[in-house]
Amino acid sequence: MLVSDVMTPREKLILISQMTPVREALRLMKKHRIRALVVDKIEPESAYGLVTFKNILQSIVAEEGDIDLLSVYDIAMIPAVSVSRNLGMKYAAQMMVRNSIKRLLVIDDNELHGILTMSDIIGVLLEDEDL
Numbered sequence: 001m002l003v004s005d006v007m008t009p010r011e012k013l014i015l016i017s018q019m020t021p022v023r024e025a026l027r028l029m030k031k032h033r034i035r036a037l038v039v040d041k042i043e044p045e046s047a048y049g050l051v052t053f054k055n056i057l058q059s060i061v062a063e064e065g066d067i068d069l070l071s072v073y074d075i076a077m078i079p080a081v082s083v084s085r086n087l088g089m090k091y092a093a094q095m096m097v098r099n100s101i102k103r104l105l106v107i108d109d110n111e112l113h114g115i116l117t118m119s120d121i122i123g124v125l126l127e128d129e130d131l
Helices: 022-032 053-062 089-098 118-128
Strands: 036-039 049-052 103-108 111-117
Touching (some): 022 036, 022 053
Antiparallel strands (some): 103 111
């Protein structure tokens, strides 16, 4: 099974600009009930990123609760860790476990195709098992 068989496709992701205020990113996450947003690249040769609840919480602590002056660029992980959609799912899962990564962007030729999360992988495993 390949990453492409398991990933959440790009069409279902919410992309935001690096210049989006952190408070707006948090509002989008709450509205869509998600824990991460994909940060769009600003030029064809630049990188995609991720902003997560953890990034936002760290910024709130660092700024002592005042996040209104921060943009996503200030706190996001850019470039985000990524894999190819043609990689075997088990290798992506091993990478995630060994490096304590919950989400991987799926990128080929510097173009975003989706995201692979631990929840995606666990969902497939639960479908295959008689529990």
